Amino acid sequence: MALALPDVSHSRPFTSRLDVYKVAGKVFLIVTDDQDEQIITVKCEPEHARARVHDYASIAPGRYLDKRHWILLGPGPGITKRLVTDAVEDSYDLVVARLPQRDRPRAR
Template sequence: MNLETFRQYCLSFNGATEDFPFDESTLVFKVKGKMFALTNIDRFESINLKCKPEDCIELRERFDAISPGHHMNKKHWITVATKTNIPNNLLKELIQNSYHLVVQNIPKKLREELEKR
């Protein structure tokens, strides 16, 4: 997956927005103000994604390209190396799971607003 495909996929989710809250090279995708994915656009070597703690452990054990979230809470985030043989369908699934985890944890009123779109 290249940067533009990643960007388009993240923005395809209901209510997803993109932002550069940290610096001019760290692209962050959010839903209702909460991050679900981020990457460095200058290098696009990895993607940080939210993950269920039990899934984080299993994924790190199964794939060398998946490690604890770089500069993130290691229990709830993973870093996926993009320049590896991680299948695109798995990467898309991990992005989708990250988005849904964030949506599950936002207030009910905000979730209902997303459902109306």
Template sequence: MNIESFQAYCLTKKGVTEELPFGPETIAYKVAGKVFALTTLDRTPFSINLKCDPEKATQLREEHDCVLPGYHMNKKHWNTVIIDGSVKDAVLREWIDHSYDLVVQSLPGKVREQLV
């Protein structure tokens, strides 16, 4: 996965916006105004921050060297994933889906209904 395919995949999700709330180098992907994914344009190697269930976050960090506690994020709920080719794109898309789904589940019922 590269930054272009990451961006394109995030934007396929219903209700997602792409914003630059932290300056011109950091792109945030939001659903109903809540962040579910971030990336920094000027960082090498390419990495993404994804929201994650706390137990799953710990498990992924133990299983994958490329998964670290969320950089500049709540370490309990966020992972930083270094995109180094060690994890298949399909798995990365599953992790993006998980992040999106966690945020959608936290939204008020009326907002959630609009996204289904």
């Protein structure tokens, strides 16, 4: 799904169990490749992050990242494919919006 977004790159710079997705060199998604801990980490506006953490038991502040701007989503009640897709797309859009105009990918 993330690779379908414009100008996205994928690598494993930290460990073989973490898939990192970037746009213009900026991280917007981290996916664990671990059956015991299936989580994704995305960037999120602080007010949306607080609301999601409050509303869903399996959404928490991002681990090892700025806990105001990053959340992690794990499997659990209310976590749907649509919610995950929206979170990834919102994270991508948030990162793209903060890029200099010259570095932004073409509109999707």
